[in-house]
Amino acid sequence: MQLGLVGLQASGKTLLFNTLAKIQEDEHTYREEARVEVVKVPDERLDNLTQIFNPKKQVNATIEIFDIPGVGLADDGKVRITSAFLNNVKNNDALFYVIRQFENAAVPHPLNRIDPAGDIEFLETEFLFSDMSFLENRIEKLKKDIQKRKEDKLVKELAVIEKCFAHVNEEKPLRSLDLDENEKKLLSGYQLLTLKPLAVAVNLDENAIKNSGEIIDEIKKKLNYDDLEIIPFSAEIEYELSKLDEDDQAVFMEEYGIKESALTKILRTSYKVLGLQSFFTVGEDETRAWTIKKNYTAQQAAGVIHTDFYNKFIRAEVVHYDDFMKYKSFAKCKEAGVWRLEGKDYIVQDGDILNIRHS
Ligand SMILES: Nc1nc2c(ncn2[C@@H]2O[C@H](COP(=O)(O)OP(=O)(O)OP(=O)(O)O)[C@@H](O)[C@H]2O)c(=O)[nH]1
Ligand SMILES: [Mg+2]
Incomplete structure (x- = not known):
């Protein structure tokens, strides 16, 4: 599943991409080529399961992020969509527009304006x-x-x-x-x-982060799409945060009045927009989040773990994460009646903990 970062030039796509992919570049280097990286999807639920089971390792779900060079000025001095750009955009299962709100005279916006709603409309109209x-x-x-x-x-x-x-x-x-x-x-x-699922991240000025709610409301008002998911963030702050250790992060976040990094929100939203959900497997060796589409059956989910599990599927032992966290052991879940055996057509729910019985 691949998610494309799409926008005009100098909107902060590569800075966001590098931060998500944990690529540290001291100096900003302009890159012509598109790049893909596999990125872990954070999941607090999986972290909590790891605390309880204390396995040898934890394996998070992943998605692929595609950093697409943005739309800029053509030779004739006009801002134009190129076929290379369109081909890059076509290559994704879902899109994330990265839209500029920050001011930075050193790196001009290709249209020389700060107009997030206008930039979203520009992309939508071209598409x-x-x-x-x-x-x-x-x-x-x-x-x-x-x-x-x-x-x-x-x-x-x-x-x-x-x-x-x-x-x-x-x-x-x-x-x-x-x-x-x-x-x-x-x-x-x-x-x-x-037709591609869409979410938007607006790259705010560091000083505007405190008013992010108002800014996003204003953008939404201008746009008239009610159901568009718009996430405020600052690529610069996220990048700086990613370089600090935990104690310094807390000080830094306090300074800018932010409660948590926006990266988690961006990744969780990507996952949601892609129509994906997770089920978990737990044990001594590993706790793991597996990615499935919504409405997958227990047998299809088993097939994601191993094709043999699909072919030789008997039943799935199921406890939902929320139930499990109330009782903290499978034995107690059984006593409480929240542990179930389900057949191959059971529709797996986001957050189910599964154990597949197979022959
Ligand atoms: N002040 C400020 N500068 C930023 C911010 N985000 C990005 N920049 C700067 O803007 C410049 C362009 O950022 P990139 O991440 O390369 O932009 P891009 O969207 O990848 O641009 P293209 O690849 O040309 O489409 C860099 O010099 C960044 O340091 C921000 O939040 N605040
Ligand atoms: Mg770039």
Whole structure:
């Protein structure tokens, strides 16, 4: 599962990426190339389970983060989307816009402005155009093909593509269109940009962190999308924090009036936006968070651990994390009746602790 950091140039993507991936670069070096790193998803629940089971190791869930070079000035002095940029964006399962609010005269914004809502709209509009032109071409091609041979499959596809086109034509992103499972499946190969799940991180000025609530409200008001997840953070503060030891971190956070690092929030949100959830396995060797999609069955979840567990699945022993933390042992969970045996079609819940019985 890959998450792309998307934005205009000098919005703080690489600084955020380096901090997430724990890459320490003393001097900021401009990089042309896109980069991918695997990053651990923090999970307090897993940390708590590790405390109880005291295993040899803890294995967190991971996601891949893709640092995409931002949109900048073209040779003609205009800010333009390039096909290389679009191809990089297409390559992700979900998008995180990194939007600039900080002032820094040394590194100018390509449009020479500080306008977070405007930058979000700029990206959304470009991606709408890209989808619109793709859908338009596809409609033309399908109509031609249908004239030659009126196959049912083509007629069905045309209906779905036309429904999508009508939606983007009203300047609405495809992620807000109601689509059933068949329609989603049909569209999945096309890498439509406004269909990709989206969250936004606004990179605030260090001094603006204290007013982050108001700033985000103002951005939301200008945008009129109610359901867009917008996280305030400061790439500069997060980077500085990541270099300090714990005691110094506490002092530093106090100074800026922040309670916790925003990185956890960004990673947890990414995970959520990607439609992912975790189940846990515990034992003497390791405590581990496994990544599954929502609505996975117990058998599918078993298959994520090992294909043999899928093929030879018998039953799953299940206790939810919240129940487990009340009793702190499987024996007590059994007494209390919160320990269950579930069959292969059981829908795994986020935070279930599983033990797979297999032959
Ligand atoms: N003052 C301040 N400067 C920042 C902040 N975030 C990033 N910068 C600076 O802005 C410059 C650009 O940051 P990058 O992280 O490279 O920006 P980018 O979004 O990766 O840019 P491209 O790769 O060109 O798209 C760097 O010199 C950063 O140090 C911030 O929160 N505050
Ligand atoms: Mg960069």
